[in-house]
Amino acid sequence: MTTFSHPPRHTLSLVVENRPGVLARVSSCLARRGFNIHSLAVGPTIDPGLSRITVVVESEKIEQVKKQLHKLINVIRIFELEPSMAVERETMLIRVAATGTARTEVIEVANIFKATVVDVGYNSLTFEVTGRPAKLNDLIELLRPFGVVELVKSGRIAIGRAAKSKPSRMRAVG
Amino acid sequence: MTTITGSQSVISSLEHEGVDLIFGIPGGAILPAYDPLYSSPIRHILARHEQGAGHMAAGYAWATGRVGVCVATSGPGATNLVTPLADALMDSVPMVAITGQVPTHAVGNDAFQEAYTVGITMPATKHNYFVTDPDDIPTVIHQAFHLASSGRPGPVLIDLPKDVLNQETKWHAPQDLELPGYKPTLDGHPRRVKEAVEMLAASRRPVLYVGGGIIKSEASEALTRFAEITNIPVVTTLMGRGAIPDSHPLCLGMPGMHGNYTAITSMQKCDVLAAFGVRFDDRVTGDPDHFAVGAKIIHADVDPAEIGKVRAADIPIVADARRVLTQMIKAWGDRPPIANQEWLETIREWQTEYPLSYDQQPDGPIKPQFVIEELARITGGDAVLVAGVGQHQMWASQFWDFDRPRRWINSGGLGTMGFAVPAAIGAKAGMPDELVYAVDGDGCFQMTFQELITAAAHQVPVKVAVFNNGAHGMVKQWQKLFYGGRLSASLLNAEVVDYVKLAEGMGCIGLRAEVPEEVGPILEKSLAIDDRPVVVEMVVDPDEMVFPMVPAGGSNDNVILGPEPGD
Ligand SMILES: Cc1ncc(C[n+]2csc(CCOP(=O)(O)OP(=O)(O)O)c2C)c(N)n1
Ligand SMILES: [Mg+2]
Numbered sequence: 001m002t003t004f005s006h007p008p009r010h011t012l013s014l015v016v017e018n019r020p021g022v023l024a025r026v027s028s029c030l031a032r033r034g035f036n037i038h039s040l041a042v043g044p045t046i047d048p049g050l051s052r053i054t055v056v057v058e059s060e061k062i063e064q065v066k067k068q069l070h071k072l073i074n075v076i077r078i079f080e081l082e083p084s085m086a087v088e089r090e091t092m093l094i095r096v097a098a099t100g101t102a103r104t105e106v107i108e109v110a111n112i113f114k115a116t117v118v119d120v121g122y123n124s125l126t127f128e129v130t131g132r133p134a135k136l137n138d139l140i141e142l143l144r145p146f147g148v149v150e151l152v153k154s155g156r157i158a159i160g161r162a163a164k165s166k167p168s169r170m171r172a173v174g
Numbered sequence: 175m176t177t178i179t180g181s182q183s184v185i186s187s188l189e190h191e192g193v194d195l196i197f198g199i200p201g202g203a204i205l206p207a208y209d210p211l212y213s214s215p216i217r218h219i220l221a222r223h224e225q226g227a228g229h230m231a232a233g234y235a236w237a238t239g240r241v242g243v244c245v246a247t248s249g250p251g252a253t254n255l256v257t258p259l260a261d262a263l264m265d266s267v268p269m270v271a272i273t274g275q276v277p278t279h280a281v282g283n284d285a286f287q288e289a290y291t292v293g294i295t296m297p298a299t300k301h302n303y304f305v306t307d308p309d310d311i312p313t314v315i316h317q318a319f320h321l322a323s324s325g326r327p328g329p330v331l332i333d334l335p336k337d338v339l340n341q342e343t344k345w346h347a348p349q350d351l352e353l354p355g356y357k358p359t360l361d362g363h364p365r366r367v368k369e370a371v372e373m374l375a376a377s378r379r380p381v382l383y384v385g386g387g388i389i390k391s392e393a394s395e396a397l398t399r400f401a402e403i404t405n406i407p408v409v410t411t412l413m414g415r416g417a418i419p420d421s422h423p424l425c426l427g428m429p430g431m432h433g434n435y436t437a438i439t440s441m442q443k444c445d446v447l448a449a450f451g452v453r454f455d456d457r458v459t460g461d462p463d464h465f466a467v468g469a470k471i472i473h474a475d476v477d478p479a480e481i482g483k484v485r486a487a488d489i490p491i492v493a494d495a496r497r498v499l500t501q502m503i504k505a506w507g508d509r510p511p512i513a514n515q516e517w518l519e520t521i522r523e524w525q526t527e528y529p530l531s532y533d534q535q536p537d538g539p540i541k542p543q544f545v546i547e548e549l550a551r552i553t554g555g556d557a558v559l560v561a562g563v564g565q566h567q568m569w570a571s572q573f574w575d576f577d578r579p580r581r582w583i584n585s586g587g588l589g590t591m592g593f594a595v596p597a598a599i600g601a602k603a604g605m606p607d608e609l610v611y612a613v614d615g616d617g618c619f620q621m622t623f624q625e626l627i628t629a630a631a632h633q634v635p636v637k638v639a640v641f642n643n644g645a646h647g648m649v650k651q652w653q654k655l656f657y658g659g660r661l662s663a664s665l666l667n668a669e670v671v672d673y674v675k676l677a678e679g680m681g682c683i684g685l686r687a688e689v690p691e692e693v694g695p696i697l698e699k700s701l702a703i704d705d706r707p708v709v710v711e712m713v714v715d716p717d718e719m720v721f722p723m724v725p726a727g728g729s730n731d732n733v734i735l736g737p738e739p740g741d
Contacts, residue, residue, distance in 0.1 A: 017355065021304070025296060032297045067479035073301040073321065076355040 007058045009038055011088060011158050014053040014069065015077040018044065022074045026053055033068050035059045039090075041155030050076070054157045081158045088158040092136045093118070095126040097147035106146050113139045124149055175346070180308035180339040181206040184272065185214050187315035190347065193243055195219065195234065195603055197227040201247025202287060204274025206339035219603060219632050224251050226596040226625040228258020232267045233600025236583040237558055237608070239392070241268045241322050242600060248274045249287030252333070253294065257590060259329045260298040264587025265413060266390055268327035270318050271299075277337040278306060291333045300328030306335070308343035316348035325358030326477040327390055358476060362493035362501050370448065370472045370489045371505040377446040377470075379517040380406045383429070383458075384495075386413030386586070387451015387475060389579045393496035394418065397450065400499050405511035406448070407521060409437040411458055413586045414451065416576035426521065429730075430458040432568040432720050435528035438730050440521055441466050448472040451495040454484035455587070456726075464729035474498045528735060530572050532718070539715035540690050542566060542641050546573040548693045549611065549639065552701065557609040558583065558601050562594035562618030565647040568720045570613045592621030598636040599629045609701070612638040616666055617646040623676070629707040630681030637700050637708045643716045644668030651719045677709035686711040 016022045023042055030037055038056040045052050059065050066078050081088070094115075098106040106125055107117070115129035129139060133156060140148065178186070184207050188196070195217045200208045211218055221227035224246040231242030246255050252273040262269045276285040292304045301321050303314050311334075318330040374380050388397050394417050401408050401424045409429045410417050418425045429437040441447060447469040452458070454473075459465040462484055473480075473487035474495065481490045491498055532543040546569050549557075559574055561567040561584040576582050583601055585593040598612035619640045629636050641647075649664040677684030683703050687696040687710065700708045721736025 021292065024293070028296050064479065064483060067483075071477070071479055073353060073356050 006036070006038075007060045008062075009056050009058050010062045010065070011081045011083070011086065011156060012055050012057060012066065012069070013079040013081055013158060013160075014055065014075055015045070016051050016053055017074040017076065018049055018051045019074055022051065023053065025072050025074060026055070026069065029068055029072055030055075030057065030065070033064070035065050039153075039155040041157050054155060056156050079160065081160055086158045086160050088132060088156055089130055090133050090136055090156050091128070091130045091154040092139075093126060093128055093152045094140065094143065094148060095119075095121075095124050095150040096143050097123060097149055098125045099123045102146055106143065109139070109142050115139065175344045177342045178345055179206065179210070180311055180334070180341050180343055182210045183308060183311040183343050183345045184315065184334065184339070185210040185216065186345045187312050187348075188216060188243065189214065190312070191241070191315065191319045193241075196243040196245055197221050197230040197234070197600065198245030198272075199224055199227060199247065199251060200245075201251050201274065203248035203276055203336045204245060204251070204272070204334070204339075205247075206336060207245070207272070207274070207334070219599075219628060219634070221596070222624045222628050223622065224254030225257050225592065226599075226622055226628065228255045228269075228271065229261070229590075229593050229596035229622070230600030230603070230625070231269050231271075232258060232262050232265075232593075233560065233583055233597030234604040235267050235269055235600075236597070237580055237601035237610075238604040239580065240604070241270055241319055243270050243272070245272045246274070247287065248276055248291065249289045252291040253289055255331075256294060256298055257588075259295055259331065261585055261588040261590045261593065262329040263298055263300065265585065266327045266386060267329065268322040269329040270315075270322050271329060271331040273331060273333050274339070275304070275333045275335040278335045279337070281335065291331070295331050298329070299331045300326075302331040302333065304333045305338055308338050308341045311343065312346055312348045313352065317351055317353060320351055320353070321356065325356070358494075359478070359492045360476070360494040360497050362474060362491045362498035364501070366489055366491045367498065367501045367505050370474075370491065371502055373446055373470060373472060373489060374404060374406065374448060375506075375509055375512065377512065378514055379444045380404075380446040380448060380512065380514065381440050381444040382406050382408040383411070383441060383447055383449040383452055384408060384414045384417050385411035385450075385452035387495040388414050388417035391451065391476070391494050391496040392579070393451070393499050394579045396496050396499035396503060398422065400503050400506070403503065403506055403511065405514060405518070407440060407518065409433075409441060411452055411455070411586075412571055412584065415571055415582045416579045419577045420575040421577060426525075428571055430455075431460070431724050431726070432572065432722065433458075434530055434572070435722055435733050435735065436521060436524040438722070438724065438733055439524055441469075442730050444469050446470050446472065448474075450474050450499065451476075453480045459484065460724045460728050460730040464731060528722075534690060536690060538690070540687065540693060540712060542569050542643070542712070542714045542718055543573050544690060545639065545641070545693055545712050545714065546570055546613065549613075549697055550574050552694060552697050553609060553611070557581070557611045558605065560584065560594050560598040560601060560610065560612040562612075562614040563589045563591045563648075564615040564618060565643070565651060565718070565720045566613050566615045566641040591615075591618040594618055595622045595636075595638060596625045598638065599625055599634050602629075602634050602636045603632070610636050612636060614638055614640050615647060616640055616642045616644065616668065616671075620666070620671075623680070626677070626680045626682050626707050626709065633706070635704050635707055637710065639697075639700075639710045639712055640673055641712050641714050642668060642673065643714050643718070645716060647716075648720070654719070655723075656725070673709055673711035682707040682709050684709050684711070686713065688713045
């Protein structure tokens with residue numbers, strides 16, 4: 001198996017104006033500056049005027065990435081979500097070759113990962129699973145020997161972790 | 175409120191923004207907007223190519239400090255604007271471009287003269303708009319002017335489908351900007367300002383490195399004052415020439431690839447480099463790993479993305495150049511000037527040792543540098559100087575003493591050949607009482623000279639000195655220095671063109687100087703003509719090269735000085 005080396009990945013959460021073309025501006029800005037997009041997910045927020053773009057960018061220069069994105073007029077806020085300080089999730093649909101005795105074996109593996117069967121075919125099973133990106137990759141590796149027929153992943157979405165205790169009073173820093 | 179068309183709303187909005195002059199070419203999709211223009215006090219200059227209209231808007235903006243406006247139709251009209259937009263984005267020129275678009279119902283169907291203007295110009299503008307509702311026109315135009323002229327200025331494009339222009343709407347004065355994602359930081363953080371002042375006060379070999387941001391933010395006075403109270407020498411980049419007068423004892427002139435030895439070397443050897451309104455462009459830094467290696471960096475810019483992009487800043491300051499310099503002056507207070515006598519002496523020694531030079535023999539060919547110096551002498555330097563891109567541009571910047579901002583207009587970041595003629599027209603149209611003189615290369619001139627027809631037709635009496643060296647001189651110079659003298663496609667067949675006839679054929683006066691003693695008199699003659707544009711062909715030495723030079727990607731420690739006089 002070939003492994004591709006890539007620059008470090010960073011999860012950025014963008015609050016943008018909900019207008020046509022904003023996604024194109026974000027992806028064009030990243031492409032224009034030579035920053036690679038690993039995954040991208042976009043959807044509405046609770047405020048109909050705003051959308052959320054969660055983008056995983058591969059870059060050695062994440063500060064530059066953030067600053068260039070900030071220059072886009074329709075981008076309102078950008079948060080970088082540290083994996084340890086955020087809940088990150090992906091959803092995957094995976095179709096695995098499964099006939100005869102393999103069928104039960106596949107289902108057993110899937111169960112451990114809380115993957116649910118969403119489609120049953122003559123010689124395949126399709127599962128839906130949601131989890132941390134690493135968990136999904138583990139499942140793929142375990143199902144690979146059976147034969148992965150098709151795989152569809154959502155882009156990564158993420159949310160910062162909430163405070164676990166009552167915040168102490170703000171202290172002046174520095 | 176009376177009901178009007180979208181088109182009328184566009185024109186009313188432009189009037190509301192105080193626009194007095196626009197440059198453009200009509201066509202099918204934008205035609206509705208040209209109808210109310212007919213009865214508007216806004217003057218329209220009909221360019222001969224949309225690229226010309228775009229650069230005219232840029233020249234107007236440079237000279238006046240106001241937003242330049244250009245107009246084009248859909249499809250080819252809009253795509254012809256791409257170059258001036260990209261140019262204006264690179265050089266932070268405040269500009270608004272208005273383009274027609276096919277009717278909304280036809281968008282996406284490959285309709286006649288349809289191009290995806292918003293997509294094509296997305297990376298060539300600060301922001302752009304596709305308008306689908308005529309009621310949005312006043313707000314969009316107001317936002318566009320605000321975006322173009324505030325923060326880091328730049329071009330903004332508004333794409334208007336024909337049906338939107340024709341629909342009924344009402345005009346209302348725009349109330350709120352409604353730009354939640356756009357809040358430029360203008361004042362420097364007080365703590366950073368204090369740190370910067372302390373770092374400079376403790377320095378012994380400081381240099382101020384300033385550029386186009388000083389011009390855009392009208393910071394010249396503050397800069398000069400700050401330099402004087404601190405006694406810090408200043409280098410002015412190609413875009414920042416005139417930020418402090420060249421005649422000022424603290425001004426060291428232009429650094430960079432074709433900068434002078436002193437400006438380049440003072441940056442290399444300084445202990446603190448305080449940068450204001452500059453972006454550490456590769457044409458200034460050379461190899462960034464060998465640029466000012468011993469220096470601590472203070473970097474103030476209104477665009478946060480410029481800070482740390484090329485060189486990490488020890489003290490980053492996001493701020494408008496004028497405001498932060500004013501803050502620095504205040505923070506400096508009544509401290510004495512820096513004790514940097516030794517440093518200034520070293521600088522004086524470099525200046526004496528390595529001045530800019532050229533060798534004009536009385537019976538030799540005309541040296542291009544001599545033309546610039548003669549022009550400066552005859553005009554007393556009292557002109558707006560506009561340049562194309564190439565050797566002539568570098569000589570103009572090197573050999574003209576700029577005494578004020580907004581007196582030097584050229585294409586720096588994009589290096590757009592063909593910029594000079596239309597930019598000069600825009601500048602002259604915006605500042606009719608100023609002498610506007612373009613110095614252009616023969617290669618550049620041949621890209622956009624048709625705009626002289628525009629100038630003649632609209633009585634915009636610009637003057638253009640064409641430096642005829644029969645070549646894409648800058649390309650030829652690189653080929654001579656780095657490609658073994660193989661002049662691949664850099665010669666222009668000078669014998670084909672008669673610039674005097676060409677000028678006359680476009681309703682201009684054509685003059686020519688072929689030997690050094692003609693240069694002065696011919697330039698005098700050009701100044702005496704003020705009822706139409708003048709083209710002065712200067713037949714210059716085809717072998718002259720621009721020096722000093724730091725080869726692309728090389729270290730600024732290795733300045734090639736060029737031949738000694740008399741070599
Ligand atoms: C639109 C465009 N095309 C090509 C170039 C590359 N280029 C840079 S300088 C130059 C030659 C310019 O020739 P000329 O205008 O005669 O000026 P000179 O160097 O001879 O003074 C060329 C071709 C450019 N800068 N812009
Ligand atoms: Mg030439």
